[in-house]
Amino acid sequence: MVRKEAQWLQTALRIKGSVISAIYQQVILFGIFGVLISILYHFKVPVSQPILGSVIPSIVLGLLLVFRTNTAYERFWEGRKSWGSMVNAIRNLARQIWVSIDEKEPEDKSRKIDALNLLVAFGVSTKLHLRGEPISSDLEELISQSKYIKLKNMNNPPLEVAFWISDYLEQQYNRNCINSYQLASLQSLLNLLVDNLGACERILKTPMPLAYAIHLKQLLLLYCFLLPFQIVQSLGWWTGFISALVSFTLLGIEAIGLEIENPFGYDENDLPLDAICTNIKLNIDDLTTLTPSVHK
Template identity: 75%
Template sequence: MANKKLIWWRTAFQLKGSVITAIYKRVIGCGCFGVLVSLLYYFKIPVSQPILGSVIPSIVLGLLLVFRTNTAYERFWEGRKSWGSIVNTVRNLARQIWVSIEEISPEDKKDKIAALNLLVAFAVATKLHLRSEPVNPELEDLMQHSKYTKLKMMNNPPLEVAFWIDDYLQQQYNRNCLNSYQLTAMRELLNMLVDNLGACERILKTPIPLAYAIHLKQLLLLYCLLLPFQIVEELGWWTGVIVALISFTLFGIEAIGLEIENPFGYDANDLPLDTICHTMKRNINDLTSLIPSTRSHRESQN
């Protein structure tokens, strides 16, 4: 219990992953403006205008912020579901390739391992594609050099990797190493990978409408600037502090929405895509260390 309390306090004051660094200048600015209004009120200048509270009802601003945050989190969660589906589909397709495709010649096992590495390459290429990064040596270790060179010239590297996997499956079908039902099942899994790629691209290329983002920022700024005139009569010199606290709350909620609406980057609140890809690579390595019972039986007979 004591450890949980310690973690709670540590999290509450943690800067990494928070939005404080993104909003502190605006919060300080609003607080200083509140102090200025307090100073004017102290010198008997008629700045107290409680009626300004009806200009932007707090419930309207709150609903806009909730809608903004929910929309951003929906994008974040859809991205996480798509990557979760990529992980599961890679595992299922890798298992089917490793177990179902027969090995006729000694080179077949190497070809199967190369195909499984292409599944990991698909995930890595998807990660780089979503981050608008070029093909890098992280992919070179997962494929032949000729494929790596060709991949660097592609506009959509994950689709090219998917094509190579599909081409491998078709070759194995033509060699009678798998039947038509197995080929259909594997291609359905491959289609799921491409579908998840498209879902991630939809998130990336469909930002929050600009007019909505601009209008929300304008309302936030207007609300925080009008707030000191509403409360200075009751709070006096505390106006700046209270305005800073309220602006910290409002700007923070809006900043959280901005932080998570594109979940594919390197921010602390983005999806851990590097870790996810490394996990898939370890899963494939573990799988290739296993020997299917049919192959084990065949080897024992030989």
């Protein structure tokens, strides 16, 4: 019980991964403004205007923030589901390639390993593509030098990798190493990989509508600046602190939406794409240590 409470407190006080660094300047600004209103009220300046509380009903702002956060989380969760589906498709595709494709020549096993490495390369190139990064040395050990050079000049590297995998499957079908049913099953899994790539690209290239983002920020700004005028009469010198606390709450919710709406980067709250790709590589390496009974 004590351990759980300690973990809860440790999480609550954690700075890394929170949105504090993104909003602390605005929070301090609204707190200072609240203190300024308290000083003016102390010197009998008529700054107390409780009626301003009806300018922007709290429930309206709350609903807008909830919608903003839910929309962002939906994008985050869709990205996670797409990568989860991609990992499963790669595993199934790798398993079927390793078990189903006949080895008629001594070189066939090494060709299958190359094909499995292409599956890893698909995951890595998708990660780089979504992050807008150039082809890196992570791919150099997975594909031949000629493919690596060619991939550097492609606008959509994962599609090129998918083409190479499809080409390999067609070659094995033409060599009678797999039948038409097996080919259709393998191509279906490959199509699923490309579908998940498209789903991630849709998340990446469909930002929150600009007008909505601007309007929400304007309402937040207006609400936080009007708040001290509403509460100074009842709170007095506490106005600055409460203004900072309320702005911390509202701005934090909005910042969380901004943080998670693009889940493919390097932030603490983004998807662990590096770890996912490493796990794919380990799964493929483990698979290649196994020998299917049909090939013994």
